[in-house]
Amino acid sequence: MQKTLLSGVKPTGTVHLGNYFGAMRQLVEMQNEYHSFVFVANYHALTSVQDGEVLKKLTLDLVMDYLAIGVDPKKTTIFLQSDVPEVTELAWVFNTLTTVPYLQRAHAYKDAEAKNKEVNVGLFDYPILMAADILMYNADVVPVGLDQKQHIEIARDTAQKFNRVFGETFTVPEPLIVEDVKTVPGTDGRKMSKSYGNVIGLFASDEEIKKAVMSIPTDSKGVDEPKDPATCKVFAFHELLQADNLEEVRKRYLEGGIGYKESKEILIDNLRAFIAPLRSRREEIARDPEMVLQILRDGAEVARAQAKKMMEEVRAKTGLILQ
Ligand code: ADP
Ligand code: TRP
Numbered sequence: 001m002q003k004t005l006l007s008g009v010k011p012t013g014t015v016h017l018g019n020y021f022g023a024m025r026q027l028v029e030m031q032n033e034y035h036s037f038v039f040v041a042n043y044h045a046l047t048s049v050q051d052g053e054v055l056k057k058l059t060l061d062l063v064m065d066y067l068a069i070g071v072d073p074k075k076t077t078i079f080l081q082s083d084v085p086e087v088t089e090l091a092w093v094f095n096t097l098t099t100v101p102y103l104q105r106a107h108a109y110k111d112a113e114a115k116n117k118e119v120n121v122g123l124f125d126y127p128i129l130m131a132a133d134i135l136m137y138n139a140d141v142v143p144v145g146l147d148q149k150q151h152i153e154i155a156r157d158t159a160q161k162f163n164r165v166f167g168e169t170f171t172v173p174e175p176l177i178v179e180d181v182k183t184v185p186g187t188d189g190r191k192m193s194k195s196y197g198n199v200i201g202l203f204a205s206d207e208e209i210k211k212a213v214m215s216i217p218t219d220s221k222g223v224d225e226p227k228d229p230a231t232c233k234v235f236a237f238h239e240l241l242q243a244d245n246l247e248e249v250r251k252r253y254l255e256g257g258i259g260y261k262e263s264k265e266i267l268i269d270n271l272r273a274f275i276a277p278l279r280s281r282r283e284e285i286a287r288d289p290e291m292v293l294q295i296l297r298d299g300a301e302v303a304r305a306q307a308k309k310m311m312e313e314v315r316a317k318t319g320l321i322l323q
Contacts, residue, residue: 006139016199018192022145079299
C-alpha cells in the first residue's frame with residue numbers, strides 16, 4: 001500500500017532557502033511516491049502572529065509558495081490546518097494523556113523560557129497540536145528539518161501512549177530528515193531562520209540576493225591565499241546550491257586564487273539563476289487567487305473527511321460517544 005506523507009509549515013514570514021532545502025523541496029520529489037498531505041499550520045502560527053489581516057496574507061502567500069515550488073494539487077492534498085477543526089479536538093484528547101514535565105522538556109519551550117519570554121499555553125502545547133496534525137492522517141513519514149526532530153518524537157510517544165491506553169489506533173510516524181542538508185546556514189553562519197534576520201528569501205529579487213550575499217562575513221585572507229571551504233560562510237551556500245561550477249570553486253579555494261569578492265559574485269549569479277524560474281512561477285500563481293482558494297476548498301474537503309472518520313474512532317474508543 002502507498003505510504004502517507006504529511007508536512008506543515010507555519011505561515012509566520014517569508015519562506016527562505018532553509019525552509020526550502022530543509023523541508024519543502026522533499027514534498028515535490030516525494031508526492032509521486034506517497035499519498036501526500038501538505039498544510040499551512042495557521043493554528044500554530046497564532047502562538048506568535050496575532051493580527052488577523054497579517055495572518056490571512058501570510059497564509060495565502062504560503063499556499064502560493066507551495067504551488068510555485070511544484071507541490072501539485074492533483075497529487076497532494078493542500079489545506080489549511082484551521083479548515084479541519086477536529087485537529088484541536090484530537091489535541092485536547094492528547095493533552096489529557098500528556099504530563100506537564102514531559103512538555104517542559106521540549107526545546108521550543110525551554111528556549112523561550114531561557115530567554116525569559118512570556119510563554120503562552122499554545123506555545124507550551126505546540127508539540128501536542130503537532131502530534132494531532134500528524135496522527136490524524138495516519139502519516140507514515142514527516143519530512144522536516146533537524147530542528148523538528150524532537151516534535152516528531154513527541155508525536156511518536158503520543159501515538160504509542162494512546163494505542164497502549166485505548167487500543168491500537170494510530171500509526172507511529174517516522175521523521176524524514178535530509179541528511180546531506182541538515183541545517184541550512186544563514187548569511188551570518190548561524191542556522192538560517194526568520195527569527196535571526198539572516199535569511200535569503202526563496203523568491204528574493206535580484207537586488208535582495210545581492211544584498212544578502214554581500215552581507216555574508218568573511219575573514220581577511222587575500223586572493224592568492226588558500227581558503228578552507230569547510231569554514232567559509234560563502235562556500236556553505238555554494239555547497240547548498242550544487243551549481244555546475246561547485247567543484248571548480250572548491251578547487252580554487254583549496255589552491256588559492258579566488259577572492260571572497262569573486263566567490264560572492266559567482267554565488268550571486270548562481271542564486272539568481274536558481275531563484276528566477278521560481279519567482280516567475282510564483283508571480284503567475286499570484287495573478288489568480290481564486291484558483292488558489294479553490295485548491296484549498298478541495299483540499300479541506302478531502303482532509304476533513306479523513307479527520308472526521310478518525311475522530312469518530314477516537315470518540316468511540318475514549319468513551320466520548322454513548323452509542
Ligand atoms: P524559521 O526557523 O525560519 O522560523 P520554521 O521554524 O518556520 O523556520 O521552519 C519551517 C520548516 O523549515 C521546518 O520543517 C524546519 O525544520 C525547516 N527549516 C527552517 N530553517 C531551516 C534551516 N536553516 N535548515 C534546514 N531546515 C530548516
Ligand atoms: N512545527 C512545524 C514548524 O515549526 C510546523 C508544523 C506544524 C508541522 N504541524 C506539523 C510540520 C506537522 C510537520 C508536521 O515548522
